[in-house]
Amino acid sequence: MPGTEAARGALRRAPVQRRSTERLARILDACARELDEGGYERLSTRAVAARAGVPIGSVYRFFSDKRAMTDALAHRNLDEFLDRTAARLAEPGVGADWRAAVDVLVEEYTAMKRTAPGFALVDFGVPGETNQDLADRLPALLGDRLPVDPADPRLRLALVIAVEAADAALQLAFRTSQTGDSRVIAEAKELVRAYLGTVLE
Structure with a gap:
């Protein structure tokens, strides 16, 4: 399971x-x-x-x-999200850099938001909590796509901020549309790519 x-x-x-x-x-x-x-x-x-x-x-x-x-459900959601994302990143034709990974992460999140029971309210944590678990697990998921040392504390902080910013933007996308406002989702990708670029480039 x-x-x-x-x-x-x-x-x-x-x-x-x-x-x-x-x-x-x-x-x-x-x-x-x-x-x-x-x-x-x-x-x-x-x-x-x-x-x-x-x-x-x-x-x-x-x-x-x-x-x-609810915490156990959130952990299960996170594992499923990471499994889905890893499978997408392994598909032929998916870009090999971190920018492509950002797109896939946002797309898989929005897909689960639309279809996974309970995910709309409790994605990776009890409502109102942070997304620390996701930020902690991203370096292992992204692997060679990261051009910096995964142990660099600046990367850890950047991933926490990126995850929290993306979460806020995507919550807005689903607040304005039950299926997620495509314009806001596109802007969320741009937001995360632009911010991470200050650390990863």
């Missing part, structure tokens, strides 16, 4: 058997659907258990509360 490894940080108990792994996936799927329908404030472990078709004890076996459950 995509995201199982990262999600374990939010789990009380990691699944060992296939049946437990499948049950955990059903719980997170149900959590995502509940978020789409009622938002974070109305989310409850009882409603998630009912939708997933599992006893409430099964939810508490994995999660202490709805915050931990």
